[in-house]
Amino acid sequence: MTEKLIFELSSPGRQGITFPDIDVPTAPLQKLLPGNYLREEAPDLPEVSELDTVRHFVRLSRMNFGVDVGFYPLGSCTMKYNAKVAEDAASLPGFTNLHPYQPAELTQGALQLMYEMQRDLAEITGMDEFTLQPAAGAHGEMTGMLIIKAYLESRGETKRTKVIVPDSAHGTNPASATMCGFKVVEVKSDERGGVDLESLKQVLGPDVAALMLTNPSTLGLFEDNIKEIADLVHRAGGLLYYDGANLNAIMGYARPGDMGFDVVHLNLHKTFGTPHGGGGPGSGPVGVKAKLAPFLPKPVVVKQGDRYDLDYQRPQSIGRVKAFYGNFGVVVKAYTYIRALGGGGLKQVSEHAVLNANYIKHRLSDQLRIPFPRLCMHEFVASPPKDLKEKGVKTLDIAKRLLDYGYHPPTVYFPLIVEEALMIEPTETENKETLDQFADSLIKVLAEARENPDTLKNAPYTTPVRRLDEVTAARKPVLGWFPE
Amino acid sequence: MKFIPHTEEERRQMLAALKINHTDQLFQDIPEEVRLKRDLNVAGGLSEMELSRHMADLAKLNSGTDEYICFLGAGAYDHYVPSAVKHILSRSEFYTAYTPYQPEISQGVLQSIFEYQSMIRILTGMDAANASMYDGASALAEAALMACATTKRDAVVVARTVHPEYRETLNTYMSGPGIKVTEVNYQDGVTTVQEAAKVLDKNTAALLVQYPNFFGCIEDLTGLAEAAHAVGALLVVCADPVALGLLKSPGQCGADIVVGEGQALGLPLSYGGPYVGFLACKDKFLRRMPGRIVGQTVDVDGKRSYVLTLQAREQHIRRDKATSNICSNQALCALAVTVYLSLVGKKGLRQVAESCVQKTAYTRDLLAKIPGYELPWTTPVFKEFVIKTSRAPAEINRQLLRHNILGGLDLGLYYPELAGHMLICVTEKRSQQEIELLAQRLGAIA
Numbered sequence: 009m010t011e012k013l014i015f016e017l018s019s020p021g022r023q024g025i026t027f028p029d030i031d032v033p034t035a036p037l038q039k040l041l042p043g044n045y046l047r048e049e050a051p052d053l054p055e056v057s058e059l060d061t062v063r064h065f066v067r068l069s070r071m072n073f074g075v076d077v078g079f080y081p082l083g084s085c086t087m088k089y090n091a092k093v094a095e096d097a098a099s100l101p102g103f104t105n106l107h108p109y110q111p112a113e114l115t116q117g118a119l120q121l122m123y124e125m126q127r128d129l130a131e132i133t134g135m136d137e138f139t140l141q142p143a144a145g146a147h148g149e150m151t152g153m154l155i156i157k158a159y160l161e162s163r164g165e166t167k168r169t170k171v172i173v174p175d176s177a178h179g180t181n182p183a184s185a186t187m188c189g190f191k192v193v194e195v196k197s198d199e200r201g202g203v204d205l206e207s208l209k210q211v212l213g214p215d216v217a218a219l220m221l222t223n224p225s226t227l228g229l230f231e232d233n234i235k236e237i238a239d240l241v242h243r244a245g246g247l248l249y250y251d252g253a254n255l256n257a258i259m260g261y262a263r264p265g266d267m268g269f270d271v272v273h274l275n276l277h278k279t280f281g282t283p284h285g286g287g288g289p290g291s292g293p294v295g296v297k298a299k300l301a302p303f304l305p306k307p308v309v310v311k312q313g314d315r316y317d318l319d320y321q322r323p324q325s326i327g328r329v330k331a332f333y334g335n336f337g338v339v340v341k342a343y344t345y346i347r348a349l350g351g352g353g354l355k356q357v358s359e360h361a362v363l364n365a366n367y368i369k370h371r372l373s374d375q376l377r378i379p380f381p382r383l384c385m386h387e388f389v390a391s392p393p394k395d396l397k398e399k400g401v402k403t404l405d406i407a408k409r410l411l412d413y414g415y416h417p418p419t420v421y422f423p424l425i426v427e428e429a430l431m432i433e434p435t436e437t438e439n440k441e442t443l444d445q446f447a448d449s450l451i452k453v454l455a456e457a458r459e460n461p462d463t464l465k466n467a468p469y470t471t472p473v474r475r476l477d478e479v480t481a482a483r484k485p486v487l488g489w490f491p492e
Numbered sequence: 493m494k495f496i497p498h499t500e501e502e503r504r505q506m507l508a509a510l511k512i513n514h515t516d517q518l519f520q521d522i523p524e525e526v527r528l529k530r531d532l533n534v535a536g537g538l539s540e541m542e543l544s545r546h547m548a549d550l551a552k553l554n555s556g557t558d559e560y561i562c563f564l565g566a567g568a569y570d571h572y573v574p575s576a577v578k579h580i581l582s583r584s585e586f587y588t589a590y591t592p593y594q595p596e597i598s599q600g601v602l603q604s605i606f607e608y609q610s611m612i613r614i615l616t617g618m619d620a621a622n623a624s625m626y627d628g629a630s631a632l633a634e635a636a637l638m639a640c641a642t643t644k645r646d647a648v649v650v651a652r653t654v655h656p657e658y659r660e661t662l663n664t665y666m667s668g669p670g671i672k673v674t675e676v677n678y679q680d681g682v683t684t685v686q687e688a689a690k691v692l693d694k695n696t697a698a699l700l701v702q703y704p705n706f707f708g709c710i711e712d713l714t715g716l717a718e719a720a721h722a723v724g725a726l727l728v729v730c731a732d733p734v735a736l737g738l739l740k741s742p743g744q745c746g747a748d749i750v751v752g753e754g755q756a757l758g759l760p761l762s763y764g765g766p767y768v769g770f771l772a773c774k775d776k777f778l779r780r781m782p783g784r785i786v787g788q789t790v791d792v793d794g795k796r797s798y799v800l801t802l803q804a805r806e807q808h809i810r811r812d813k814a815t816s817n818i819c820s821n822q823a824l825c826a827l828a829v830t831v832y833l834s835l836v837g838k839k840g841l842r843q844v845a846e847s848c849v850q851k852t853a854y855t856r857d858l859l860a861k862i863p864g865y866e867l868p869w870t871t872p873v874f875k876e877f878v879i880k881t882s883r884a885p886a887e888i889n890r891q892l893l894r895h896n897i898l899g900g901l902d903l904g905l906y907y908p909e910l911a912g913h914m915l916i917c918v919t920e921k922r923s924q925q926e927i928e929l930l931a932q933r934l935g936a937i938a
Contacts, residue, residue: 010795011599014607014834024835025574027843031924032854037846040853041872045710047740051614053838058576061834065580065604065827072600074588085590089495093540093547095582102551105558108568108764109901111893114560117553118763128534143626143765144820146807154668183807183817187637188668192812230521260532261519267526277820281495283584285824286601287591287784288624289766305664327664331567331629331657331753332764340547348493348543350536360496362518367506383518411596419593422808439497440506466792471596473797481789481801485778487620488610 010473011067015489018054024061052491071472072286073416079442081368083387083419083431084178084226086256086278088361094282094344098337108332112317118336119316122309125343126293132354133255133272134265135295139304140334145253147329148273148292149184149220154326155271155296155303156218156247157188162303162324168217168246174203176227176423181220181251190217197425201227201380203237212244222251223267224258224385226423228365228431238268247271255279256435257362257385260355270297280342291338305329360436361386364443368434371447375454379426387433389426393454399461403428406453408475409467413449493540557761559896561926565876565917566706566901567628567655568764569756571734571844572921573832577758580831587824591784595799596791601823602798605786608830615736616750617743618772623784624826625769625818628753629658632700632730633665634782634816635749635771639698639726640671641815642780647672647695651683653705654730656906662700671697681709681869681878689719696725698749703731703742707915708852708876709869710739717746733757733770733829734848735874737841749773758832759825768825779805782816847920848875851927855918858931864938868913876917878903878910882938885914891937897930 037046056064073080080087097103106115126138142148153171160168171185172193182192193211198204202225219241223231231237241248250264250272256279264272276291277284284290296304306325307318318333349357362385369378369388376390392403407417407430419431434443456463468474498506507513538546562570581587585600592598605623612621625631636648648666650659652675659675666673672695676688683701692699699720704710717727726748734756736742742750755767773781779802787801807814836844856877860867864882881888885902892899904911918927 010797011603013603013610014830015610018837023837023840024576025840027572027840027847027920030847030850032851032927034850035853037849040849041710041738041874045739045872047738047744050838050842051737051741053611053614053833053836053841055837055839056834058574058835061831062576062580064834065831066583068600068603069580069583069585070600071597071603072585072589073594073597074585076584076588080590082590082593087590090584090588091493091495093493093543096544097547097551099578100548100551101558102548102554102556104760104762105556106554106763107557107562107564107570107761107898109564109566110556110560110898111889114555114893115763117550120553121550124535131533134528143630143822144818146817146819147626147630150668150817154664157668178819179806179808179811179814180817180819182812183810183814186812186814187665187817189670230519232521232523235523235525258519258522261528262522262526263528266528275820283587283824284590284820285587285822286589286598286604286827287823288820289768289822289825290820291766326667328657328660329630329664330627330661330765331655331767332627334764335766336763337760337766344543344547346534347536347538347546348495348540350538351532351534353494353537354532354534356494356496359515359518360498363498363503363506363510363515366510366518370510383521385521407594408596411594416597417594437495437497440502468596472599473596473791473793473795475792476595476797476799477789477791478799478801481787481799482804485620485785485801486788487778487785487801488606488613490610 013489014054014056014064017056017060017064020055022055022057024056024058078414079438079446080416081418081432081434082416083433084253086433086435088281088435089437090281090283091345091348094341097344098340103340116316119309121343122339123311123316125339126309128346129274129293130295132259133295134263135272136298137301137304138293138295139308140293140339141305141329142292142294143330143335144288144290145273145275145292146180146184148294149180150187151294151305151329152249152271152273153185153188155300158303158326159300160217167215170215171217172211172219175425176225177220177222178226178251178253201225201229202231202233205233208240212240214245216244216246218247218249220249220251222254224254227380227389228384228387229380229382230385234267253278257358259358260351261358270300276338276342281345282338282341289335289338291335357436364434364436364438368432368443368447372450375451387431389429389431391427391429396457399457401457401461401464403430405464405467409453409464411468412470415446493538493543560898561896562898563900563916563930564898566915567753568761569919570761570921571756571919573758573760574835576835577828577831581824581828586827592800599797602786604827604830605823606788606798608826609786611830611833612770612772615733616731616772617741618750619775620778621770621772622781623786624822625771625783626822627767627769628730628751629661631751631769631771632658633662635728635751636662636698636700638749638780638782639728642777643697645695645697648698648700649674649676649691649696650700651676653678653683653707654700654702655706658730681707681871682711683716685712685715685719688716692719692723692725694723696723698726698728700728703729704735704874707878708873709871710874713742713745713747734845738845754829758828766822766825768822768829780815783818783821844920851922852877852918855916855927859934862931862935862938865934875919876915878913878915880913888937892933895933897933
């Protein structure tokens with residue numbers, strides 16, 4: 009099953025929507041815009057009917073896998089169920105029809121929602137102030153690192169040019185630090201999967217601006233030396249940055265602010281259940297301790313008496329990282345989610361996310377190699393059994409075969425420090441039956457791999473398309489449709 | 493409300509399998525000293541019925557463009573969104589998916605992005621586009637970084653006619669790596685080639701301009717491109733995609749990188765986001781492009797198919813050497829743009845653009861005739877124009893609000909020299925009656 013491109017459905021003269029005639033007196037276009045400004049011909053967009061368009065995109069949707077279609081244990085992405093009530097809330101006309109430059113008196117509901125969101129996120133993370141402006145987690149990382157940079161500069165500490173990142177970190181961490189003009193230094197993990205304290209001590213010094221850390225780590229493990237790490241970094245004059253990708257594991261149990269983190273970013277689309285949208289829009293709020301608050305992007309939502317407003321008078325602010333106030337529509341969904349659960353409910357989220365992860369890990373512990381045999385948090389990392397390697401079966405083959413069983417595979421080949429890594433994150437919204445069926449399927453796939461490795465190497469068989477030639481795609485890029 | 497399916501019996505079975513009595517035992521790796529020993533003070537735990545009511549109540553505290561006649565633009569536009577757009581977007585196979593890491597079960601979003609890239613390429617007149625950016629402002633900043641990396645220079649020049657918030661964003665992004673930003677002033681609402689040439693030099697990586705610019709005026713891209721290229725700099729254009737239905741593409745005028753905000757193409761105003769940035773460039777800059785890109789390929793059976801490509805530029809592979817840190821972008825918003833552009837098609841986009849031009853011209857002429865209002869410039873405009881007022885714009889807007897009109901942007905907030913000027917926006921949605929009502933009310937105030 010393949011689908012024609014929308015351009016290939018085009019027929020000259022067809023149109024999906026018509027517009028009313030212009031109802032004001034008109035002038036010849038050439039009089040309004042000089043001829044040398046005008047296109048000679050209309051851009052070559054498709055010409056299709058509304059039905060053509062709807063059918064085309066509905067057919068495409070049927071070739072796509074989302075959480076509503078099936079189990080999606082993509083590690084580090086927290087693919088939990090996205091409540092429908094939040095979708096409805098975000099599409100209320102009172103939210104969708106607001107122009108960002110409307111006066112505050114007409115947007116009190118939106119501002120109240122944003123203000124309460126800032127306060128809730130501060131409470132959940134143990135930070136003092138929040139900005140909702142960053143559009144995604146990585147955007148939040150950049151924002152957080154720029155705040156750290158501005159803070160250090162305000163203290164005259166311009167020689168702090170290094171940022172330490174563990175070898176297990178998300179790729180966005182080093183990329184974000186580099187975008188902010190920092191030099192990245194990697195620190196090794198120890199045999200328990202935590203930051204190696206001796207290696208850390210060796211790289212800490214007067215040139216260090218910050219350590220970026222995910223806790224629980226990308227290995228799904230809680231960094232139990234966190235207090236010592238925080239002390240070491242702070243004593244060296246650096247700051248501690250929290251990558252909130254894994255917050256779903258600890259809500260109500262522990263807070264980054266109490267662990268000693270100075271700056272955090274969150275991924276609302278992960279922890280707070282907003283849809284991932286096929287790769288966005290996300291939302292990446294950043295929280296800071298009070299001493300860093302003056303550097304937050306402007307404007308910040310403030311409350312004065314009973315009235316909410318946008319505060320632009322922030323002379324030490326890093327500026328802004330995008331136009332307007334962030335992905336407001338996404339914030340509405342996350343706010344709805346938080347109000348659905350409340351503090352107690354959020355703790356139960358983490359409780360069950362961790363329970364589910366440990367349960368699957370337990371079911372698979374004699375089938376896969378578990379490099380760090382500790383309790384895991386909301387996800388865990390594993391490697392395929394050794395004998396599969398001899399048969400030439402790779403993690404990618406296991407992932408592709410799982411597609412035939414109706415699952416989105418776990419994250420593969422990340423973190424980089426685990427051989428042939430397979431990272432499983434079930435989230436709290438899956439029931440035991442789904443977890444058991446998934447474990448059974450994976451066990452079956454491993455058995456298939458032993459009996460007939462080719463079954464896996466040629467998988468998948470049941471998907472709309474099968475293994476794609478990614479090498480040619482990159483070597484001879486075809487990045488768009490061109491008329492014949 | 494909870495979205496946790498566990499029954500008591502299932503919990504019991506799972507705990508038994510793990511040989512523990514209580515889930516607290518799963519959290520034993522969290523040291524005592526960092527444990528939260530109280531409940532989170534976060535309101536909630538509402539039933540769905542209470543929650544729906546609460547959200548509706550909050551929404552009702554706002555009054556938007558469905559209640560007020562909107563003449564506000566300045567980077568967020570009240571264009572018509574065809575019904576089919578939101579129906580396609582509410583297909584949960586699209587919105588509950590993540591980044592298409594497994595192309596075999598993600599052809600829907602991959603193909604839609606491939607079509608999006610194609611449409612952006614066609615509109616901008618560039619060779620290739622990426623799979624979306626956060627918004628127009630951050631796309632402009634990323635284009636500046638891209639130009640610096642390409643030219644190996646560390647200074648950029650930006651026109652003051654670029655959206656003030658885009659320039660702020662640019663400054664923030666440039667502050668990290670320490671790239672120098674210089675601004676060029678305007679004359680009669682546009683950037684002159686002479687002024688630009690004065691500040692461009694052999695250290696300049698790019699000249700950044702907006703098309704039509706923040707004042708709605710149309711810049712002379714061809715002249716500006718020549719000025720930039722003369723010193724070996726790139727021309728980066730931040731374009732309104734609706735205007736590109738009518739105006740010559742930036743590519744045709746000599747632009748090297750084209751970015752912009754796609755909100756006008758099928759996304760609601762939504763208090764400023766989520767919107768979608770686009771970024772397109774000439775082939776020779778392809779491997780410096782930030783963000784994700786989808787490419788066409790074939791599968792083992794020879795079927796045409798689509799996949800994330802050129803990933804060697806990306807953060808998950810290149811880490812600190814990546815072309816940008818973008819991971820999640822705005823894929824669902826890019827889908828809205830793709831559906832919108834499919835529905836309006838070749839003719840429709842031109843119709844929308846023409847409607848904007850005609851209605852704006854009509855409004856501009858009408859308002860200029862009212863005593864107390866005059867046009868500072870006669871430069872051609874697209875869907876926005878600047879008007880000088882004899883009374884303070886803030887006062888005018890307050891009065892207009894009483895008549896359910898959202899007046900123009902008070903430019904004095906962003907340009908001190910334009911105190912007493914407003915930026916008025918007229919899209920295809922404004923009727924003759926609404927425009928005349930605005931004129932009538934403004935006349936009454938003046």
